[in-house]
Amino acid sequence: MKNPYEVLGLKEGASVEEIKKAYRELVKKYHPDRYRDNPLSDLAEEKLREINEAYDILMKNANNSSQRQQQQQQYQRQQQSQNTGSGYYGGGYSGNSDYVYQIKMMIQNGNYAQAQKMLDAMPVRDATWNYLQGLLFLRRGWYDRANAHLRRAVEMEPNNMEYRDALSRVNTQYNTYRYNNNFYRGGYNNNPDMCSICTTLWCADSLCECFGGDLISCC
Amino acid sequence: MFGYIIPDKPDLRIWEFEVFRGYYCGVCKAMAKRAGHRGRIVLTYDCAFLALLLDSLEKEPVSGKQKRCLVHPLKKRYIADNTSAVEYASDINILLSYYNLKDKWQDERNLLGPAGMAVLKKGYKKVKKKYPELVKEVEEELETLRELEQRNCDSIDEVSEPFARIMQKVFLYGKKCESAGKVLGWVGYNLGKWIYLLDAYDDIEDNIKNGSYNPLVVQYKYSENESVESFRERIREKTEFVLVYSLSELEKAFSLLDIKKNKSILDNIIYRGLLIKTRNVLQMGAGCHEESL
Secondary structure, three states: OOOOHHHOOOOOOOOOHHHHHHHHHHHHHOOOOOOOOOOHHHHHHHHHHHHHHHHHHHHHHOOOOOHHHHHHHHHHHHHHHHHHHHHHHHHHOOOOOOHHHHHHHHHOOOOOHHHHHHHHOOOOOHHHHHHHHHHHHHOOHHHHHHHHHHHHHHHOOOOOOOHHHHHHHHHHHHHHEEEEEHHHHOOOOOOOOOHHHHHHHHHHHHHHHHHHHHHHOOO | OOOOOOOOOHOOOOHHHHHHHHHHHHHHHHHHHHOOOHHHHHHHHHHHHHHHHHOOOOOOOEEEEEEOOOOOOOEEEEEEEOOOOHHHHHHHHHHHHHHHHHHHHHHHOOOHHHHHHHHHHHHHHHHHHHHHHHHHHHHHHHHHHHHHOOOOOHHHHHHHHHHHHHHHHHHHHHOOOOOOOOHHHHHHHHHHHHHHHHHHHHHHHHHHHHOOOOOHHHHOOOOOOOOOHHHHHHHHHHHHHHHHHHHHHHHHHHHOOOOOOHHHHHHHHHHHHHHHHHHHHHHOOOOOOOOOO
């Protein structure tokens, strides 16, 4: 068993607030939604389980485990609603939902060759087909085609939430990385330069003077 | 490999920079040992990254010494010790550079090819003997790549696959433990895809001029009455999507790795360096700095 503090990336003896904050961030980072179209989703789940356990241990020490249980229940509920959700939409494919479900499971389990075979055998190239083909390509790393197929699926059936979700997941992932905090946190090229510091000071000084005070006495 | 993987240098702290350069120098030194001093000329930053990443999964602290070297005799520099990660990265550098030179000769009849190959021959043979399985798999993928290029493949996804898989195998081999291997493999796969396509975008102008194969030119149907600049402009957004999406997948895999040290340097490369490089090659003018070490 690993040290729970280490799992959450904290120093021994961190405060409850710090634990909560670290936990929230890690859950966001390894959230199953984020890894849904990724071949490593099982490993992300494992990691999340580890984080949950570590959090439980630490919060039990802090006599406050009820809150996490609540969160966990909430999360499980979310999962369930998602699962039933996809089942429902999958059922939209008349008479073929079982076939579609099989393909989905194969993609999920990394059996790409078989999934591709079954997709090739489908008689029509409708929205469902495009959607599944998109998901498969996404997992295999063929992002250009994946994107095209998912777009096509949404174009063909604009009201299908499952297809739209998949496409928006792709866009969210793209944008989250592209505009990641590390990149846009205001590094060396975004810091206020001398000019804007001076202007700000000057402004503050003028405002103070307006009200009869003074910030910088020499001007 | 083409030397695209570099940190965002101005954002590195000085010790971070020293450590990164330490790995770079360490790989260089290991290459000299394997392939002779002339073998150093093919050193790339990509393999310094490979050494850094693989070594960061080991819990021993970074080990290295201040030393003088043949290339920079005047000042002592921090050089990482020849750990298994550093040695592996240097072997990979020799291997991939050898194939790159071979490719240069076969495609362009560039005389640099045979000259470089002669220099690396000895090292290449040693590496081949050391990792026979890996070398076999890499050579098979290269053969597939050649076929795809020769038949003018019109899908960037398909043609970038062999190189992506080469990198997948290279990263996978770096760590035998199964789950870490799978994660590293996905880092490598996406990195390979990114490198191949970034290089393709970088080469558009040259390839159009001398009529050689370029997957972007074929997939997006460059027509002769279009200027190269407007073509690049036309496909910029689409290319950016695939490049950045590959990086975002790489980032997910990276998040799953159990990094024991050098985290801030790796973060710099993965969250900043790779993105800045992408923007610079796509000429998006992000106002970003880039310098050689």
